[in-house]
Amino acid sequence: MEPVSPEQVADFRRFNRCLTRRIGALDDHYLGQDRPLGEARLLFEIAEREGPDGVSLRELRSRLGLDAGYLSRMTKTLRAQGLVRLSVHTQDSRLRTVRLTRAGRAEVTEQNRRADSLAAGVLGRLDPGGRARLTEAMATTRRLLRLAAITVERVDGHHPDARACLDAYADDLDVRFPEGFDRTDLVGAEEVSGAAGAFFVAYEEGRPVGCGALLRQAAGTGEIRHVWVHADARRLGLARRVLDTLETEALRRGWTVVRLDTHAALTEARAMYRSAGYTEIPAYDDHVYADHWFEKRLSR
Amino acid sequence: MEPVSPEQVADFRRFNRCLTRRIGALDDHYLGQDRPLGEARLLFEIAEREGPDGVSLRELRSRLGLDAGYLSRMTKTLRAQGLVRLSVHTQDSRLRTVRLTRAGRAEVTEQNRRADSLAAGVLGRLDPGGRARLTEAMATTRRLLRLAAITVERVDGHHPDARACLDAYADDLDVRFPEGFDRTDLVGAEEVSGAAGAFFVAYEEGRPVGCGALLRQAAGTGEIRHVWVHADARRLGLARRVLDTLETEALRRGWTVVRLDTHAALTEARAMYRSAGYTEIPAYDDHVYADHWFEKRLSR
DNA sequence: CCGTTCCTTTGACTAGAGTCAAAGAACCAT
DNA sequence: ATGGTTCTTTGACTCTAGTCAAAGGAACGG
Numbered sequence: 001m002e003p004v005s006p007e008q009v010a011d012f013r014r015f016n017r018c019l020t021r022r023i024g025a026l027d028d029h030y031l032g033q034d035r036p037l038g039e040a041r042l043l044f045e046i047a048e049r050e051g052p053d054g055v056s057l058r059e060l061r062s063r064l065g066l067d068a069g070y071l072s073r074m075t076k077t078l079r080a081q082g083l084v085r086l087s088v089h090t091q092d093s094r095l096r097t098v099r100l101t102r103a104g105r106a107e108v109t110e111q112n113r114r115a116d117s118l119a120a121g122v123l124g125r126l127d128p129g130g131r132a133r134l135t136e137a138m139a140t141t142r143r144l145l146r147l148a149a150i151t152v153e154r155v156d157g158h159h160p161d162a163r164a165c166l167d168a169y170a171d172d173l174d175v176r177f178p179e180g181f182d183r184t185d186l187v188g189a190e191e192v193s194g195a196a197g198a199f200f201v202a203y204e205e206g207r208p209v210g211c212g213a214l215l216r217q218a219a220g221t222g223e224i225r226h227v228w229v230h231a232d233a234r235r236l237g238l239a240r241r242v243l244d245t246l247e248t249e250a251l252r253r254g255w256t257v258v259r260l261d262t263h264a265a266l267t268e269a270r271a272m273y274r275s276a277g278y279t280e281i282p283a284y285d286d287h288v289y290a291d292h293w294f295e296k297r298l299s300r
Numbered sequence: 301m302e303p304v305s306p307e308q309v310a311d312f313r314r315f316n317r318c319l320t321r322r323i324g325a326l327d328d329h330y331l332g333q334d335r336p337l338g339e340a341r342l343l344f345e346i347a348e349r350e351g352p353d354g355v356s357l358r359e360l361r362s363r364l365g366l367d368a369g370y371l372s373r374m375t376k377t378l379r380a381q382g383l384v385r386l387s388v389h390t391q392d393s394r395l396r397t398v399r400l401t402r403a404g405r406a407e408v409t410e411q412n413r414r415a416d417s418l419a420a421g422v423l424g425r426l427d428p429g430g431r432a433r434l435t436e437a438m439a440t441t442r443r444l445l446r447l448a449a450i451t452v453e454r455v456d457g458h459h460p461d462a463r464a465c466l467d468a469y470a471d472d473l474d475v476r477f478p479e480g481f482d483r484t485d486l487v488g489a490e491e492v493s494g495a496a497g498a499f500f501v502a503y504e505e506g507r508p509v510g511c512g513a514l515l516r517q518a519a520g521t522g523e524i525r526h527v528w529v530h531a532d533a534r535r536l537g538l539a540r541r542v543l544d545t546l547e548t549e550a551l552r553r554g555w556t557v558v559r560l561d562t563h564a565a566l567t568e569a570r571a572m573y574r575s576a577g578y579t580e581i582p583a584y585d586d587h588v589y590a591d592h593w594f595e596k597r598l599s600r
Numbered sequence: 601c602c603g604t605t606c607c608t609t610t611g612a613c614t615a616g617a618g619t620c621a622a623a624g625a626a627c628c629a630t
Numbered sequence: 631a632t633g634g635t636t637c638t639t640t641g642a643c644t645c646t647a648g649t650c651a652a653a654g655g656a657a658c659g660g
Contacts, residue, residue, distance in 0.1 A: 002428050004420040008435045012419040015438035019319060022445060036616055058637065070618055072639055094626045094637045119312040120304040125448045127544075128302050130537070134448070135308045137440035138315035144434040145322060148425045237430070244427075336646060358607065370648060372609055394607045394656045 015141075040111075042074050046084060046098055047108040054099030056089055083107055147236045150209065152202045152245045157189030161201045165211035169228035176265050177289065185289065187213050187225055197222075198249050202229070202238055209233040212242040214249055217259060222250040224260040227269075239269075243276055251298050258298060261290035270294075315441075340411075342374050346384060346398055347408040354399030356389055383407055447536045450509065452502045452545045457489030461501045465511035469528035476565050477589065485589065487513050487525060497522075498549050502529070502538055509533040512542040514549055517559060522550040524560040527569075539569075543576055551598050558598060561590035570594075 035043075045064055049055040061071050075098060078084045083104035089095035100108065123131045155162050166186050173181035192199040192213045202210035209230040217223040224246050229238045250258050259281070262269050270292060274280075278294035285293075335343075345364055349355040361371050375398060378384045383404035389395035400408065423431045455462050466486050473481035492499040492513045502510035509530040517523040524546050529538045550558050559581070562569050570592060574580075578594035585593075 004423045004431065008423055008431055009416050009419045011435040011439055012423060013415060015442050016415075016419070018442045018445070022449065038617065056637095061637090067618060067620085068638065069620080069640075076639090092627070092637090096638070115313060115316075116309050119309045119316070122445070122448045123304045123308055123312060125451075126444060130444055130447065131304065131308055133440060134444040135311040137437045137444065139311055140433060140437035141441050142315050142318045144426060144430055144437065145318070145422070147430065148422045148434070149322070151425075338647065356607095361607095367648060367650085368608065369610075369650080376609090392607090392657070396608070 038070075039074055039078060042071070043078060043083060043100075043104065043108060044111070046100060047105070050099055053090065054085075054087070054097040056095045056097055058095055060098070078104070143236050146204065146233070147238060147241070150202050150204045150233070150236075150238060150241070152200050152210075152242055154198055154249070155201050157187070157192040157199050159199075159201070161203075161208040162189075162192075162199050162211065165201055165208050165228060166226060168230065169211065169226055172228065172231075173263075173289075177263060178265070181289070187215065191215055198246075200242060200245050200249070202233070202242060204233060210238050210242055212246050214246045214258075216253075216255070220255055221257045221259060222246075222253070222255040224258050227260075239272055240276060243272075247296070247298055251300070256298050257295060259284060259293065259295045261285065261287050261293045263289045264291040338370075339374055339378060342371070343378060343383060343400075343404065343408060344411075346400060347405070350399055353390065354385075354387070354397040356395045356397055358395055360398070378404070443536050446504065446533070447538060447541065450502050450504045450533070450536075450538060450541070452500050452510075452542055454498055454549070455501045457487070457492040457499050459499075459501070461503075461508040462489075462492075462499050462511065465501055465508050465528060466526060468530065469511065469526055472528065472531075473563075473589075477563060478565070481589070487515065491515055498546075500542060500545050500549075502533070502542055504533060510538050510542055512546050514546045514558075516553075516555070520555055521557045521559065522546075522553070522555040524558050527560075539572055540576060543572075547596070547598055551600075556598050557595060559584060559593065559595045561585065561587050561593045563589045564591035 041064065042060065045060055046055060049059060049063065057071060057075065060066070061068060064071075066074075075084060075086065075096075079086055082101060084098050085101055087097050087099075089097050123134065126134060167183075170181055170183045170186060187197075187199075191197055192215060195216070197213060197215035199213050200211060201208045210228060210233060212227040213225045215223045215225060224243070227239055227242055227246075229236075229242070247258060250256075260273070260278070261284075262273070273294045276296070278296045281293050281295045283290070283293050341364065342360065345360055346355060349359060349363065357371060357375065360366070361368060364371075366374075375384060375386065375396075379386055382401060384398050385401055387397050387399075389397050423434065426434060467483075470481055470483045470486060487497075487499075491497055492515060495516070497513060497515035499513050500511060501508045510528060510533060512527040513525045515523045515525060524543070527539055527542055527546075529536075529542070547558060550556075560573070560578070561584075562573070573594045576596070578596045581593050581595045583590070583593050
């Protein structure tokens with residue numbers, strides 16, 4: 001890809017320096033008041049992850065990347081402060097489940113209130129136009145930083161991450177299609193392996209957040225299927241990135257045309273394909289869920 | 301001022317959370333490799349502040365806000381690693397001067413190279429359009445966060461910060477005006493005190509970075525003078541903010557018209573006044589440095 | 601020249617953050 | 631049932647980061 005210009009690198013680093021200097025004022029965790037940072041972080045994580053049955057120490061440990069002993073001790077002090085309750089996991093009694101007590105919940109709410117008012121204080125020093133521009137620029141920064149942190153990797157069709165993506169994809173379609181979606185329509189693992197095709201998964205911090213499949217359709221022609229992005233990772237431009245990856249892979253295989261079909265319900269997808277250079281063509285198959293067919297001629 | 305909308309607060313906090321999570325990858329200091337964070341920070345600060353005669357421990361201490369003992373010990377370990385040299389200050393032998401050795405300089409350069417390549421790595425995962433949008437959004441975020449962190453405060457005309465600003469202002473004008481600038485033209489401390497007028501200084505992290513004066517000109521009319529912004533704080537919209545503050549102060553005093561004059565050399569200033577709602581009027585004085593005269597009718 | 605103030609060094613602490621290893625209880629596959 | 635694995639707890643550490651106070655040398659003001 002094109003090299004990164006030194007000016008952009010300099011801008012990037014200026015931003016980092018500026019932010020790490022101000023991070024004290026920005027970081028929610030510094031609002032942990034008299035509580036040590038580690039505990040404050042843990043408390044927030046519990047509040048965030050806690051389901052109806054609380055959250056297991058194991059999950060917290062992997063989320064926060066903490067040492068088991070360290071975590072055990074910290075939860076002990078939180079318990080001593082009356083902020084959390086510990087109990088044995090209902091399914092697996094090796095695990096402990098943590099949940100917030102009423103006092104713990106109140107504490108978290110209070111911290112959030114404080115962080116909100118701090119943020120409002122900063123924004124309040126700008127005029128309304130400035131506020132709008134700042135929040136807009138922050139949102140753009142966040143979106144693009146997230147996108148830059150996501151990697152798209154080729155995985156085997158049998159890989160659990162591939163199957164997990166396809167499952168989630170099927171669930172999404174089942175909701176969106178008025179007629180529902182039948183999972184037997186999904187590609188088989190062999191169809192996207194070896195010379196037949198390829199499967200790609202997008203990872204954000206190790207978590208699969210998107211996918212896409214490429215299959216051989218005819219000599220020199222590939223078919224793109226199952227381009228999907230997790231709800232949490234939408235509006236980042238990730239689908240476009242997956243598409244780029246699939247096209248690059250097609251070219252690598254010497255396929256100069258790619259096609260795809262899509263359902264009438266997926267209007268944003270159609271817009272995306274058009275803006276990515278795809279043109280609508282007549283039906284090339286009689287696929288149940290297909291209402292629109294697209295094609296793109298690849299070059300270079 | 302208008303209240304801050306909850307959506308904007310939420311956006312702001314999402315940004316903070318996202319950034320503190322990624323800060324490990326962004327923060328230059330985390331590149332200090334095997335060196336403790338404190339030492340790495342110190343090393344960078346020395347590199348940044350070091351003049352031809354090095355930099356005094358005293359200055360480092362106040363810049364970084366460190367305990368004297370802590371600083372002393374850290375410089376000792378840096379010295380033991382051969383990265384800095386310590387010597388007695390030439391003017392005041394109570395002070396110690398630190399300067400980087402060749403090895404220290406090499407270390408800093410290497411860290412910078414590493415930080416650059418890390419930044420380039422992140423940017424490189426975006427397409428050129430995304431890179432441009434990201435660096436642009438980062439720059440906007442930085443500018444507006446800086447602006448929001450600046451406070452504009454009324455100070456007495458005799459206050460050292462007021463005099464320092466006027467000195468810097470005079471130096472700037474002396475360079476920009478073809479005919480030079482005579483400091484006796486500056487307002488006296490009494491002209492901006494009490495009922496006669498007011499003087500405002502803009503502070504960024506305790507450092508004066510801008511100023512503006514308001515003087516009574518005639519009944520119900522104020523004159524704005526000496527609106528100045530430090531070179532480091534330009535292009536943030538600070539002049540506009542100072543101007544707003546002066547107008548608010550004028551209104552508070554019941555003055556419904558403010559006027560100002562400006563020199564032909566200051567083209568950006570003229571544009572700024574126009575966009576702030578000032579209209580050009582005929583000369584209202586025969587001030588030496590005045591070529592253009594502006595007026596604004598204040599309301600509410 | 602004398603007392604006060606300023607700057608640095610040193611010693612003696614504390615608290616937070618985190619690591620490592622051992623051990624016990626529970627689960628799982630065979 | 632049994633051996634291996636997983637999860638949590640506990641004890642014993644280490645390393646940073648930072649505070650506080652005492653002390654000594656240098657500068658400064660009168």
